[in-house]
Amino acid sequence: MKKVIAFLSTLLLMICCVVARPQTASAAQMIDSRSAIMIDADTGQIIYQQNSEEKLPIASISKLLTVSVIEDEINHHQLSWNTKVKISKKIAEVSNDSNYSAIGLQAGQSYTVRELFNATLIKSADGAALALATADGSTIKQFNEKMQKKARQIGITDATIVNPVGLKNGDLKGLKQAGISNNAENSMTARDVALMSQYLVKHYPSVLKVTSQPKAQFTIAKGKTKEVENLNKMLSGGKYTVDGVQIDGLKTGTSEAAGACFASTGSYQGHRLITVVLHANGKDKDARFTQTQKLYQYFIQNAHQQVLTLNKKQSQKRVSNGTKRMLTVGPHSFTVWQMQKTAQYTIQPRYYKHLTNHKARLNAPVKKGERLGTIAVTGSDIRTVDNKPVTIPLQSTETINRGNLWQRIWN
Structure with a gap:
């Protein structure tokens, strides 16, 4: 009798494990990326997460932290939107390298903080982000310290901050930081990116007026303008829109180590949501958008109030x-x-x-x-x-x- 009871107990345990396992596997495989998370922007409630605690390179998503520091400095009257920033030769060298996200800032030319801010978010312009970092006379090293301090204030405790751009240290040419590996680059978890995104849209919602622009004109020099398209293909009218969701931000990121990344925000029936996809799998950069679509579709189908x-x-x-x-x-x-x-x-x-x-x-x-x-x-x-x-x-x-x-x- 004891053997029968033991056999039945073992069989019941095996059945429970078999029933439970597909749910876990299904959840882990829903988003085809290294890491992903979706939250309610107002309350911070997590709606979905997948390996969201793994620290990964985030490439140009780093610029969300850069503009958060700039927004704070404007809010504290340390800068203004009309502050003029003169472009150094070293920043111009990065800004005109076609291997990067280049907008072509000219050495010796001055641009307003507003122009650089918009270029940073819409074009993901690397030179513009570097120029913002030096807007108040700070060095790149000093601005990195500001970013680290801001990250801690937001609640991000283990971020690696190498520069305000998201490039590898060695890619900054004459601006690379001494004592740091050339291959070092900014990294944090998907949860950290969600926290950073939440901070930005809650404290500075006007940023969405910038990130929601499908394209914009930039004056590079007198008589020379450039029209650039927003890299976010999920904006209204874009290729990867989601029915019922009005996406109006936020930031893409791409590097060899980071892969294709995307932090998005959008509204669904009056509720603001934030998603993060880090290192979408596959060679197609647009995988970051298709996987973000899956997050919103999962929410629409499964979330109930x-x-x-x-x-x-x-x-x-x-x-x-x-x-x-x-x-x-x-x-x-x-x-x-x-x-x-x-x-x-x-x-x-x-x-x-x-x-x-x-x-x-x-x-x-x-x-x-x-x-x-x-x-x-x-x-x-x-x-x-x-x-x-x-x-x-x-x-x-x-x-x-x-x-x-x-x-x-x-x-």
């Missing part, structure tokens, strides 16, 4: 010194992406400490619509790009004024 609600206790908060004791908070209901048929969630309102007293009560007055904290959502079906809970803004749905003396004593 799960409505979650605060219970009665969670939807109220005790208030001290007000005209009434209990404050109604919200939103009462909100949604997360559900990728499994069954999933369990934990909802926890978290109030800002500076708004509460030693009894964990809010202090009156509280205004309607005032941001009070966040609603943290965790669950078996939820993962986020920054490894934190999905958070929803927690707000007051009514106003409670500071009470009179009797009300303050009573409440």
